[in-house]
Amino acid sequence: MxxxxxxxxxxxxxxxxxxxxxxxxxxxxxxxxxxxxxxxxxxxxxxxxxxxxxxxxxxxxxxxxxxxxxxxxxxxxxxxxxxxxxxxxxxxxxxxxxxxxxxxxxxxxxxxxxxxxxxxxxxxWTYFFPGIKKVCQLVSDGAIGEVRLIQANFCLRSKWNPQGRVLNPQLGGGALLDVGIYNIALAQIIYGAEPERISSMAHIGETGVDEQGSMIFGYKGGAMAVLTCAVQTETAFEAAIYGTDGYIKLPHMFFQPDRIIVKSGQQQEKEIKFERLGNGYSYEAQEVMRCLRDGEVECPAMPLETSIAFMRTMDRVRQQWGLVYPMDAV
Ligand SMILES: NC(=O)c1ccc[n+]([C@@H]2O[C@H](COP(=O)([O-])OP(=O)(O)OC[C@H]3O[C@@H](n4cnc5c(N)ncnc54)[C@H](OP(=O)(O)O)[C@@H]3O)[C@@H](O)[C@H]2O)c1
The missing domain is CATH 3.40.50.720 (NAD(P)-binding Rossmann-like Domain)
Structure with missing residues (x-):
């Protein structure tokens, strides 16, 4: 090389x-x-x-x-x-x-x-941000106790373009695959598992894709994730992780956080800010290059099993919605 x-x-x-x-x-x-x-x-x-x-x-x-x-x-x-x-x-x-x-x-x-x-x-790319790594560390150190609930919203209002990739079923459009995947990724990062149970609802718009969707995931022991995604309705891109002894909020762009708010036990809320390398895409590229130099064919932080888990979860959600793409038939 x-x-x-x-x-x-x-x-x-x-x-x-x-x-x-x-x-x-x-x-x-x-x-x-x-x-x-x-x-x-x-x-x-x-x-x-x-x-x-x-x-x-x-x-x-x-x-x-x-x-x-x-x-x-x-x-x-x-x-x-x-x-x-x-x-x-x-x-x-x-x-x-x-x-x-x-x-x-x-x-x-x-x-x-x-x-x-x-x-x-x-x-x-979410997996490689220092802010996300810090969240994982705090959770595994027990800073907020046992995680019981995750809330995440990734809802945006894209320009109305039925031919474009966001709304066109022929181009794999829809909120779940475009932005809902980030909510699912956050839940997967924190719980380290696929949901045992899924309840969900979507609005399928006139182009035939999910313009917005809500999902409730249930995990072992009753932990939950409440997730919303949309491509025609804008919300704040915020998330929160609630434990038995505190919480972590990701108040802005949770999928690429530059700050988090932590409340641990009886302590006051604490804000932690993070520097950013380049525009943020540099982190995942750096990790790919490290893997290649070390002769690794899979990234330990983002293994293929995790990609399978994301997709299996999205397949289950789509099945509940009756959302079928032309490519599913092949
Ligand atoms: N990680 C992130 O933050 C992030 C953000 C946005 C998007 N994405 C993902 O990146 C992918 C591309 O998104 P984008 O926003 O870059 O889309 P985009 O602006 O529409 O660009 C897609 C490009 O793909 C090529 N292409 C090949 N076949 C095409 C076809 N049939 N129709 C349209 N374009 C076609 C085109 O390049 P040529 O004309 O040169 O062939 C086009 O410019 C999607 O999978 C999306 O989910 C990731």
Whole structure:
């Protein structure tokens, strides 16, 4: 492996831009290639980020000898094929959340990575923030006693665009896969388990996807998580973790926190603030590069079993809603 880890990016949309900016602050990372559906878009992205190699499609990028690891930044239904194309070309892969459309696709991606003995990880960037690591440490140190309840809201109002990836079922739209996954990730981080019981409700809008949804998860011993997600209704992006002896609040952007509020036992509330490396996407990229340098094919902090758990939970929720995507039939 070269001194610098050489990245390729598939897709040139919103998150591809942010991730490229995130890579820009890492001295040991180099963005060497980009692929797009069109030559024009690849050229435009490449000139913006000074990327030497431009490709049409992930299968072409997969053959690029100047690339060690590929970041998949396409809409949800393209994740499986873009990921497997790159794995088949011998590349390590970091694929955006949600990992795929359903558990079947996730298992196909994982099987491919295992057969090729290559690194694969879901880009659930939340796991790598110092604020989240601190929350985990506080919980495991018993600072708030036994966790009994998690509340999390990730509800936004996106621009009305039935053709765009957020509302279009053909592009895997809907609140659960887009933002609800962050609520599920927070509950999974804290409880370390999938819910035993799920009660949920959604409003399926005129485009055929969930515009908003509410979920109540039940865990062993009666612990719960109450989670809401939306793409046409905005709330504060806040979360709280309540224990038998205190609580931790994540009052702002809980999925990428820059501060938390802790109340432990009889002590006063305490605010803890966190620095941020780059735009926050740098943390997950750093961890991927550490894994590659250490020869690890799975990230211990974000293992594939966790991605399976996210998707299995979302499949169960969708089943309650009767929300079926065209890709589920394949
Ligand atoms: N981790 C995070 O914070 C975060 C934030 C936002 C989104 N995401 C995830 O990142 C992925 C992409 O989201 P985004 O917001 O970047 O979407 P976007 O702005 O629509 O960009 C997606 C890109 O994918 C490519 N693409 C390939 N096939 C496409 C198709 N049939 N229709 C539209 N675009 C297609 C396009 O690039 P070319 O035209 O160059 O082919 C497009 O620019 C999603 O899975 C989303 O869940 C993650």
């Amino acid at each position: 070269a001194n610098k880890i050489r990245w390729g990016i598939v897709g040139t949309g919103g998150i591809a831009h942010k991730f490229a900016q995130g890579l820009g602050v890492l001295e040991d990372a180099e963005l060497t290639a980009v692929s797009s559906r069109t030559k024009e878009s690849a050229e435009k992205f490449a000139s913006e980020f000074n990327v030497p190699n431009r490709h049409i499609g992930s299968d072409e990028l997969a053959c690029d000898k100047d690339v060690d690891v590929v970041y998949i930044a396409t809409p949800n239904p393209m994740h499986k094929d873009d990921t497997t194309n790159c794995l088949m070309g011998g590349k390590a892969v970091l694929c955006e959340k949600p990992f795929a459309m359903n558990s079947k696709e996730v298992m196909q991606m994982i099987t491919c990575a295992k057969e090729k003995n290559l690194f694969l990880m879901e880009a659930m």
